[in-house]
Amino acid sequence: MTLPQEAAAARQETDEEFRARLREFFADHHPGRPPRDPRDRISWTKAWLATLFDHGYAGPSWPKEFGGMELSFARQVIYHEELERARVPGPLGTGLGIAAPTIIKFGTPEQKARWLAPMLRCDKVWAQGYSEPGAGSDLPSLRTTARRDGDEYVVRGQKVWTTHAMHADVFFALVRTGTAGSRHKGITYLIIDAHAPGVEVRPLRDLTGSRNFAEVFFDDVRVPVIDRVGAENEGWPLVRTSLGHERAAGSMNQAARYRRVVTELVELARERGLLRDPLVRDRLVDLEIRVRIMRYNAQRVISTILANGEPGATSSVSRLLITSFEQDLHEFAVDMLGPVGLLGKTAPQSVQRSRWLVGFLRTRASTIGAGTREIQLNTIAEQVLDLPRDPGMPPR
Numbered sequence: 534m535t536l537p538q539e540a541a542a543a544r545q546e547t548d549e550e551f552r553a554r555l556r557e558f559f560a561d562h563h564p565g566r567p568p569r570d571p572r573d574r575i576s577w578t579k580a581w582l583a584t585l586f587d588h589g590y591a592g593p594s595w596p597k598e599f600g601g602m603e604l605s606f607a608r609q610v611i612y613h614e615e616l617e618r619a620r621v622p623g624p625l626g627t628g629l630g631i632a633a634p635t636i637i638k639f640g641t642p643e644q645k646a647r648w649l650a651p652m653l654r655c656d657k658v659w660a661q662g663y664s665e666p667g668a669g670s671d672l673p674s675l676r677t678t679a680r681r682d683g684d685e686y687v688v689r690g691q692k693v694w695t696t697h698a699m700h701a702d703v704f705f706a707l708v709r710t711g712t713a714g715s716r717h718k719g720i721t722y723l724i725i726d727a728h729a730p731g732v733e734v735r736p737l738r739d740l741t742g743s744r745n746f747a748e749v750f751f752d753d754v755r756v757p758v759i760d761r762v763g764a765e766n767e768g769w770p771l772v773r774t775s776l777g778h779e780r781a782a783g784s785m786n787q788a789a790r791y792r793r794v795v796t797e798l799v800e801l802a803r804e805r806g807l808l809r810d811p812l813v814r815d816r817l818v819d820l821e822i823r824v825r826i827m828r829y830n831a832q833r834v835i836s837t838i839l840a841n842g843e844p845g846a847t848s849s850v851s852r853l854l855i856t857s858f859e860q861d862l863h864e865f866a867v868d869m870l871g872p873v874g875l876l877g878k879t880a881p882q883s884v885q886r887s888r889w890l891v892g893f894l895r896t897r898a899s900t901i902g903a904g905t906r907e908i909q910l911n912t913i914a915e916q917v918l919d920l921p922r923d924p925g926m927p928p929r
């Protein structure tokens with residue numbers, strides 16, 4: 534079957550024609566409003582992601598050989614703008630932005646063939662098992678062990694804060710195969726079947742009351758050696774690659790989303806007669822300037838990945854910008870609304886089903902996940918500004 538983009542490439546489509554084709558596709562196949570029930574929402578999201586893949590509209594930055602679109606820089610920007618404009622669900626799980634670039638760089642041809650397309654189509658949901666109680670910023674201190682037993686590893690230990698673990702099919706995890714004190718020299722990157730005997734997932738509630746992450750326990754879970762990515766004890770370079778991509782992941786999509794959100798906030802201020810207030814105007818102008826800077830920075834991230842294959846330290850700049858911005862935006866929105874801004878979504882006078890309050894609570898964690906604010910600042914200090922190294926930082 535010839536996919537629409539292949540036909541379009543054959544006749545040298547312009548950027549504007551590409552934008553129009555995407556817009557039409559998203560309108561024609563739009564999945565509608567999300568179901569209220571969380572389990573139904575997962576199936577609904579999966580069905581949408583499969584539709585995107587089957588029509589050749591998944592993975593804007595992915596190589597074509599793994600089912601992606603392999604778009605140029607300008608087209609990736611257009612893709613994210615149109616995706617956001619259409620208000621369709623984003624990826625499920627953390628595999629696409631973090632595990633996939635790592636597997637593309639370090640996986641064997643068999644591993645790429647086995648894992649990448651099903652991940653992109655969302656036949657399998659992937660979740661990241663790096664952090665442990667006692668190993669977050671300092672990942673080299675992780676203690677989950679993997680003991681070799683013939684053609685298998687036997688994994689024992691605990692992960693925590695694993696986003697999407699409750700509906701994951703696969704964990705991409707870091708385990709210790711070296712001695713207890715081997716730090717980053719004894720870490721191995723394993724792909725673990727989330728449904729294997731011995732895996733237990735215990736959901737955790739966050740500030741908003743949702744259950745988006747979990748603790749994951751491995752009690753002698755058997756993992757085939759062929760599911761190891763890279764060599765034994767040599768997982769650290771894979772961690773560096775995947776952390777860079779984690780911080781860069783979604784930067785363009787988030788910049789496009791917040792472009793829309795800032796416009797909606799201005800509209801809310803107008804509706805409530807607050808646009809004449811000079812303090813409100815001042816804060817809105819500040820957010821407008823920052824959302825534009827975020828867009829340029831996201832473009833810088835994409836062009837760095839296209840040029841070097843890795844986002845490098847620009848990913849920390851991007852992460853810092855986005856996380857500080859989304860915290861400030863929601864804090865301002867709640868402030869601007871006054872007491873009604875604090876009402877829960879079931880209260881009759883709540884504003885826009887409490888979206889600003891939920892956003893305020895949700896984004897408290899933004900400057901922790903994917904590396905805390907302090908870790909991003911340290912990375913920028915060392916790798917961009919060439920300042921002296923902090924001995925507390927993990928090795929590069």
Ligand SMILES: Cc1cc2nc3c(=O)[nH]c(=O)nc-3n(C[C@H](O)[C@H](O)[C@H](O)COP(=O)(O)OP(=O)(O)OC[C@H]3O[C@@H](n4cnc5c(N)ncnc54)[C@H](O)[C@@H]3O)c2cc1C
Pocket residue numbers: 627660661662663664665667668669670671693694695696697746898899901902903904905906907908911923925926
């Ligand atoms: C919403 C959310 C989703 C997450 N999802 C995942 C996931 O899917 N998978 C996963 O593996 N993990 C996930 N995490 C975990 C996240 O990566 C860790 O919380 C993070 O790396 C910080 O680790 P920690 O919580 O152990 O805090 P710690 O590392 O103990 O840090 C505590 C404090 O000390 C500071 N600090 C630590 N070291 C330094 C230093 N060298 N210099 C200056 N200050 C320092 C930190 O900035 C922080 O303020 C998630 C976290 C959140 C909040």
